[in-house]
Amino acid sequence: MYKRLIMTSLCLFLMISTGAQMAEDYSPEITPEAIMKVMKAVADWQIDNFTSVPHHKLDWTNGALYAGMIEFAKISPERKYMDWLYGIGKSHLWQPHKNMYHADDLAVSQMYLEMYRLKKTDKDSYLIVAPTQARLDYVISHPSSGSLLLDYGDPQTTERWSWCDALFMAPPVYAKLSAITGENKYLEFMDREYKVTWNFLYDADEHLFYRDHRYFPEKALEANGRKIFWGRGNGWVMGGLVALLKELPDDSVYRPFYEKLFAEMAKKVALCQDKGGFWHASMLDHESFPTPETSSSSFFCYALAYGINSGLLDKEIYTPVVSSAWKALVSAVHADGKLGWVQPIGQDPKVVTSDMTEVYGVGAFLLAGTEMIKFSQNKH
Secondary structure, X not given: OHHHHHHHHHHHHHHHHHHOOEOOOOOOOOOHHHXXXXXXXXXXXXXXXXXXXXXXXXOHHHHHHHHHHHHHHHHOOOOHHHHHHHHHHHHOOOOXXXXXXXXXXXXXXXXXXXXXXXXXXXXOOHHHHHHHHHHHHHHHHOOOOOOOOOOOOOHHHXXXXXXXXHHHHOHHHHHHHHHHHOOOHHHHHHHHHHHHHHHHHEEOOOOEEOOOHHHOOOOOOOOOXXXXXXXXXXXXXXXXXXXXXXXXXOOOOOHHXXXXXXXXXXXXXXXXXXOOOOOOOEOOOOOOOOOOOHHHHHHHHHHHHHHHHHOOOOHHHHHHHHHHHHHHHHHOEEOOOOEOOOOOOOOOOOOOOOOOOOHHHHHHHHXXXXXXXXXXXXXX
């Protein structure tokens, strides 16, 4: 109990002492102009500081960044964002990252396939999609029988989607490629593997995902006795669900399962939002982790805004949730465009400060912004 009080006091001190550093330069108004202004600032800061990012350019961290950046690039009047992304893909010959089966190493292909859609009339556009298609074809024809009992000392346990983050990294790539090629085998494989993970990691009572088997309640609990559900982990799932739903036609036989899962999670996620509009590193123990966490908050804002925009969620119920979420996210942007309050790479709730940032948080923020622009145009 004493240790918990110290942690809570430290978190509150960090919130107070760093709050003055946050920007008031960006309007929290939900208008296309205000949203584009803060999105541009965040995107520019990240590109300007990209040389200091310690991750490989094809790493999952950057894959999440690119997924958000390309959606922003589509609506920006400036070509530099699309040119930046194209340069990254071309310089790496449009290859996914190194490990054949690892979901994380497929995340970069989300940007590749979106780029292909934009460039498909170009003479050599097949070069953009071919490496990703070759990877998926191999995995489908040589499916892994690896265990879902994740153990980072055993690479075979990362060959399937044994951790919830994987549901953002890989399934959207299969869905996108199916839509591009018209081949159903990619959806068949994705749907089968997704449901294996869902059956293993989804808590049907709480309507949230465990990060992996090590966080099952018989193994660990939060300090308040609640189950451990990681904020960003569930953010990954919700972000991935949006990507899937955007690809699945209304009459797809696969769609009802994902719509139902999306609606269940959305209801629970909304209940976990704090009074200031943020979500935290822990979904169910805000007392132990009282500071905001913007990567999860961005993914949830993105997903719930999409739900309203697409008619999957009740506008009257979720509009206040989304509006307060976006205003909170804008308040986390520093004057120079740096996005703060992003939990570092991890797998469970940890203390977060306003100065912490990461590329995947920026990607999630940009995804949220693109849906918020649509939301702002349709809210009346």
